[in-house]
Amino acid sequence: xxxxxxxxxxxxxxxxxxxxxxxxxxxxxxxxxxxxxxxxxxxxxxxxxxxxxxxxxxxxxxxxxxxxxxxxxxxxxxxxxxxxxxxxxxxxxxxxxxxxxxxxxxxxxxxxxxxxxxxxxxxxxxxxxxxxxxxxxxxxxxxxxxxxxxxxxxxxxxxxxxxxxxxxxxxxxxxxxxxxxxxxxxxxxxxxxxxxxxxxxxxxxxxxxxxxxxxxxxxxxxxxxxxxxxxxxxxxxxxxxxxxxxxxxxxxxxxxxxxxxxxxxxxxxxxxxxxxxxxxxxxxxxxxxxxxxxxxxxxxxxxxxxxxxxxxxxxxxxxxxxxxxxxxxxxxxxxxxxxxxxxxxxxxxxxxxxxxxxxxxxxxxxxxxxxxxxxxxxxxxxxxxxxxxxxxxxxxxxxxxxxxxxxxxxxxxxxxxxxxxxxxxxxxxxxxxxxxxxxxxxxxxxxxxxxxxxxxxxxxxxxxxxxxxxxxxxxxxxxxxxxxxxxxxxxxxxxxxxxxxxxxxxxxxxxxxxxxxxxxxxxxxxxxxxxxxxxxxxxxxxxxxxxxxxxxxxxxxxxxxxxxxxxxxxxxxxxxxxxxxxxxxxxxxxxxxxxxxxxxxxxxxxxxxxxxxxxxxxxxxxxxxxxxxxxxxxxxxxxxxxxxxxxxxxxxxxxxxxxxxxxxxxxxxxxxxxxxxxxxxxxxxxxxxxxxxxxxxxxxxxxxxxxxxxxxxxxxxx
Ligand code: ADP
Ligand code: ZN
Numbered sequence: 005x006x007x008x009x010x011x012x013x014x015x016x017x018x019x020x021x022x023x024x025x026x027x028x029x030x031x032x033x034x035x036x037x038x039x040x041x042x043x044x045x046x047x048x049x050x051x052x053x054x055x056x057x058x059x060x061x062x063x064x065x066x067x068x069x070x071x072x073x074x075x076x077x078x079x080x081x082x083x084x085x086x087x088x089x090x091x092x093x094x095x096x097x098x099x100x101x102x103x104x105x106x107x108x109x110x111x112x113x114x115x116x117x118x119x120x121x122x123x124x125x126x127x128x129x130x131x132x133x134x135x136x137x138x139x140x141x142x143x144x145x146x147x148x149x150x151x152x153x154x155x156x157x158x159x160x161x162x163x164x165x166x167x168x169x170x171x172x173x174x175x176x177x178x179x180x181x182x183x184x185x186x187x188x189x190x191x192x193x194x195x196x197x198x199x200x201x202x203x204x205x206x207x208x209x210x211x212x213x214x215x216x217x218x219x220x221x222x223x224x225x226x227x228x229x230x231x232x233x234x235x236x237x238x239x240x241x242x243x244x245x246x247x248x249x250x251x252x253x254x255x256x257x258x259x260x261x262x263x264x265x266x267x268x269x270x271x272x273x274x275x276x277x278x279x280x281x282x283x284x285x286x287x288x289x290x291x292x293x294x295x296x297x298x299x300x301x302x303x304x305x306x307x308x309x310x311x312x313x314x315x316x317x318x319x320x321x322x323x324x325x326x327x328x329x330x331x332x333x334x335x336x337x338x339x340x341x342x343x344x345x346x347x348x349x350x351x352x353x354x355x356x357x358x359x360x361x362x363x364x365x366x367x368x369x370x371x372x373x374x375x376x377x378x379x380x381x382x383x384x385x386x387x388x389x390x391x392x393x394x395x396x397x398x399x400x401x402x403x404x405x406x407x408x409x410x411x412x413x414x415x416x417x418x419x420x421x422x423x424x425x426x427x428x429x430x431x432x433x434x435x436x437x438x439x440x441x442x443x444x445x446x447x448x449x450x451x452x453x454x455x456x457x458x459x460x461x462x463x464x465x466x467x468x469x470x471x472x473x474x475x476x477x478x479x480x481x482x483x484x485x486x487x488x489x490x491x492x493x494x495x496x497x498x499x500x501x502x503x504x505x506x507x508x509x510x511x512x513x514x515x516x517x518x519x520x521x522x523x524x525x526x527x528x529x530x531x532x533x534x535x536x537x538x539x540x541x542x543x544x545x546x547x548x549x550x551x552x553x554x555x556x557x558x559x560x561x562x563x564x565x566x567x568x569x570x571x572x573x574x575x576x577x578x579x580x581x582x583x584x585x586x587x588x589x590x591x592x593x594x595x596x597x598x599x600x601x602x603x604x605x606x607x608x609x610x611x612x613x614x615x616x617x618x619x620x621x622x623x624x625x626x627x628x629x630x631x632x633x634x635x636x637x638x639x640x641x642x643x644x645x646x647x648x649x650x651x652x653x654x655x656x657x658x659x660x661x662x663x664x665x666x667x668x669x670x671x672x673x674x675x676x677x678x679x680x681x682x683x684x685x686x687x688x689x690x691x692x693x694x695x696x697x698x699x700x701x702x703x704x705x706x707x708x709x710x711x712x713x714x715x716x717x718x719x720x721x722x
Contacts (some may be wrong), residue, residue, distance in 0.1 A: 005031050005502045007068065009042055009567045010098050011051035012111040014326075019096040022051075023060040025067045033071040037078035039111050041070040050111040051099055052078050075287060075589040077109055079304050081341065086293035088337055089696065093552050094702045094715050097325030100389040103327055104302035106270065108280035117280045121177040123153040124318035125164070127592060129171045130174040138164060142172065181281040183274065191261040195230055196376065199223050202369050203230050206347060212339050213369035215316075215357055216349040218371030219380060219608070220545075220579020224349045228370075229262050231347065236292055240309025240344075247318035247333055248272075252541045253518040255314070263293055270296030270303065273514060298323060300337045301331040301338070309344050310336040316348035316357060316539070322720045330718065351610070352572045352581060357619065358614055374583075381550070381588030383606040384660045387597045397493035398485060398553050403591050404497055407481060411501060411530045415586065417549045419494075419533040420541075421487050426520060429455065432472035434479040435604045443677050451509065452488045462677045491533055506534030539577035545584025550577055555592040555602055563722055565624045566699055567601040571613050625664060625687050626716070633698070634722060635684040636671060636714040648711045649682035652701065656686065663688040672722070685722065 007020040024042050030130070034040075036053050043049075043066050050072065078086075091102035108117030111604065115222050115420045127145040134142060156164065157716045159240045163664050167173040195203065206214045206227075218224045232242045244259070246252050258268055268291045285291050285589040286303055288402045294303040297507055298321055301311065313332055318698040321331040332348065339346045346358060348366070361368035376379060384402075391400035410417050430450050438447045441459035448457035451469060458465045470480045494503055504520050513515040518538075525544055532538055532547075558570045576591060582588020594602055604613035637652055639645040649668035656665050664687040671681035676708060688694065698715050705713035 005034065006057050006065065007031050007034060007040070007053045007067070007149075008055035008057065009040060009051035009056050010111075011044055011049045012098060012102070012113070013044075013049065014099050014102075014208060015096045015217065019098055021054055023057075023062050023065055025065045027067050030071055034068075035076050035500065037076035037080070037083060038071055038073040039071060039077065041069045041113070043067070048113055050113050052098075052111055052599070054083070075104070076622065077287065077304075081338070082302065082304060082309075084341070085302070085334070085338065087326050089329055089334070092333070093327040093329050093717065094695070094699055100327050101330075102331070103323070104709045106279040106283050106299075107276045109283055112518045115276070117276045119179050120182055120281070122179050122276060124150045124176055125156065125168075126155075126174045128171055128174050130170075132170060132172065133170070138167060139174070140166060140320065152578070155387055160560040179286065180702075181683075183269065183278045183282060185260060185265065185363050185422040188261040188264060190256065191258075192265060193226055194281060195226060196223065198371055198373060199227050199230070202227050202371055203366070205369050207230060207234060209345075209367040211364075212335055212344075212366075213348065214367040214369050215353060215361040216347055217353055217358065217361065218349065218351060219374060220351045220576065221374040221378065221380075221565070221583050222351075222371035223375040224285060224314070224371065225258060226375075228314065228347065228349065229259065231312070235309040238309065240307050241292045241305040242294075242310040242312065243300060243303050243305065243308065243335075244293065244312045244314065244486065244533050245301055245321070245335070246295065246297065248297055249539065255541055256470050259293070259295060266291055267293045267295055270294060270300040273299060298331045302335045308338070308342055310347070311339055311344065312349065314348045314349050316350045317352055317354045317666065319720045322718075324720070326714070328716050328719075348355045352575050354616060355568060355614060358610075359618070359628045379587060380608050381578060381590045383578055383590040383592065383608070385555075385597050385602070385606055386591055386593045388593050388595045389597075391593075396497050397594075398490060399493060399497060400593055402485065403551050403593060404589060406549055406589065407498065407501075407531070407551065410589075411498075413548075415528070415548040416524070416529075416544060416546045417531045417551065418538050418544075418547050418577070418580050419490070419531060419551045419553060420536055420538055420573075421485070421533070421553045422488055422555060422573065423486075423535045430468065432477065432480050433698050434474060435470055435472060435475040436625075439473065439480070443675070450486070452486065453509065458639040468622070486553075487534060494531065501531060502529040503531045503533055504529040506532060506537050508535070511537065536573060539573055539580065542580055543583055544585075545582070547580055547584075548580040548582060548586050548588050550588070550590045552577060552590075553593045554600065555594040556596045559596065559599065559601065564621075564624065565720075567617055567620075571605050571610075572599045572616075574602065575608065575610070578605065578608070630664075630687040630689055631691075632719060632722075633686040633688075633694070634716040634719040635686065635698075635701075636681055636716065637668065637684070637711065638679050638681045638714070639711045640679055641710060642708060645680045645682050647707075648705075648713075649684060652713070653684055655701060656697070660686065660688070660691055660694060662691045663694070669678075683722075 005026040006023050007026055009024055010021055036056055038053050039050055040053055041048055041050055050570055086100040111562050141163055168175050216224055246650055268285045268414045270282055286294060294300050301583055323329055335346050360366045386400050386402055407417050439457055440447050443462050443464055448459055450457055455468050456465050457468050470478045472480050487505050489504050491503055505526055506520050523529055555574055559566055578590040581590050588659050596602060600616050635652055637645055637649040653665060653668055665687040668682040668684050671683040674681060702715060705711060
């Protein structure tokens with residue numbers, strides 16, 4: 005017996021199937037889709053069995069040494085899906101398979117994530133005379149099939165050992181899962197007629213994809229849960245994708261209230277062991293629902309009927325390293341193969357998605373009202389050009405007044421510091437120098453609590469000194485604004501107010517984010533202040549004021565989606581206000597009170613924003629009118645990178661006749677970890693051979709040592 009094995013090395017030149025002999029004693033265990041250990045050169049590697057055959061073209065074959073899996077992990081469906089991923093991202097086949105699995109399931113000789121076991125004890129039949137101490141222990145087993153070691157903590161180990169030795173107790177091991185669930189009260193809400201309609205519409209459409217376009221607070225989550233329930237009753241399972249699951253504890257809680265114990269969670273905040281266990285529950289067919297971030301789209305549920313993608317406009321569904329897939333495309337591909345359905349949900353769909361909805365490529369389902377007729381909050385603009393002189397720090401007087409009034413009424417406030425395209429950096433007030441990372445071409449971010457300057461790309465860190473590295477004057481100052489600074493200002497303006505801060509720094513520890521959310525939900529703080537994190541998914545009924553400190557900073561991003569991103573963020577954060585019985589108010593502080601994105605966000609007018617923005621996209625040849633591909637050519641040698649980038653340009657010009665080619669130009673971050681990046685941008689409407697041509701280019705660069713070519717189809721950022 006011979007097997008074709010795809011080994012774990014991601015190098016392009018190794019990305020092919022190697023044949024191995026199967027020793028007689030392993031033949032019984034071998035199956036396509038299991039992992040095996042194989043000799044490779046003078047190493048031992050792990051790979052996936054992709055085929056079983058009788059003959060090989062290679063005359064001297066080595067033998068596989070071990071079969072690692074009891075069950076097939078790369079199912080037939082995933083096997084095919086990997087090929088599709090390779091075709092559409094041009095990444096290596098092995099990387100397309102590896103990305104589907106959590107660490108403990110990847111092909112890798114290094115990572116050893118193992119099952120966790122615990123000791124359990126069973127009572128045997130016996131007819132010995134027991135000591136009174138022993139009898140006490142045996143009595144504990146009354147009405148119990150077994151007891152775990154934890155349940156026997158009060159019993160001394162020596163007694164247990166004696167009982168085992170005398171065959172009165174039998175000790176054994178059983179697998180335990182590392183993740184614990186909070187027990188919740190089971191809750192089911194009756195749907196409103198509008199929600200009911202949406203559910204029926206989605207259940208009956210012939211279209212694979214439904215776009216659930218529903219304003220913030222319109223009850224999309226309830227619609228998802230009802231759909232999942234309906235599918236469950238048909239024996240079909242569901243995947244729910246959320247942008248960053250560790251940041252959505254409230255959503256998870258609602259799911260657990262309804263589908264207690266029937267959910268596996270897959271997200272980055274879990275330990276490798278926990279992820280492994282959650283994945284095992286899926287593989288062992290113990291759950292019907294998977295909730296997770298991007299890569300959960302690959303969850304190998306059998307009888308998969310429904311894939312829900314919440315906040316479908318989120319960038320997080322696109323992976324920004326190889327394979328650069330978009331979970332939405334994968335979901336649609338899987339659904340089409342399986343005859344399943346996809347639901348994309350958002351209050352602010354991506355322009356691409358809404359355009360497809362309007363053209364009936366997607367089934368467009370609208371929820372245009374909040375649940376139970378609650379009003380969307382009123383939004384006021386504060387023109388900071390007029391207010392800045394009178395402001396206290398970053399707070400205009402009208403915003404301060406509104407915060408005070410809200411808190412005096414016993415209600416709560418959410419404040420957003422829009423940090424997209426804006427960060428806290430130090431600049432020399434003498435020579436104007438700002439301190440940059442020596443490895444990457446970006447300014448370092450100032451972390452006040454640790455007094456450190458840090459690079460957000462490579463992690464480089466250095467102590468903050470006030471002496472400028474260039475002119476040596478003692479005049480380096482913190483000119484940007486971070487949440488810490490805003491918090492300080494708030495404390496000065498409103499000394500008796502309790503503020504919770506939510507940003508990368510305060511949420512880095514496990515469970516920290518949930519703790520902040522819980523504290524605020526209990527009413528143990530007046531203000532929740534934070535970065536974009538406070539804009540997403542939170543549902544606090546007592547929040548009646550939302551303030552945006554700086555609505556316009558994200559407009560400055562050098563990206564064609566900057567208006568859309570600004571609109572999304574403002575709309576999302578505004579949607580946090582007035583979700584309970586009391587009406588909500590939203591305040592945007594802005595230096596651009598005439599900007600269309602800000603004004604349409606103020607009026608909560610997605611359709612008008614969509615129309616206006618589509619005009620620009622058409623004019624500028626951007627999506628959804630044109631497809632984009634970004635080619636990134638990089639090298640440690642900056643001259644070589646440019647030479648090769650120009651070569652790429654020539655080849656594209658030659659073979660892609662219907663494509664607009666921009667560049668090469670230095671990438672928006674020219675230097676990252678001492679590597680230089682050039683970028684070509686391709687725009688096209690119809691270019692049938694694009695994958696073929698780019699695949700040839702990728703294959704060519706795979707053979708070249710000092711240069712790397714990275715292709716990104718439908719990039720999220722340019
Ligand atoms: P969205 O996801 O569209 O922003 P949610 O699903 O979070 O909206 O719903 C908003 C609020 O309304 C939540 O507090 C939710 O519990 C409540 N809600 C949703 N649907 C119903 C319903 N049918 N009956 C009662 N309350 C509901
Ligand atoms: Zn760096």
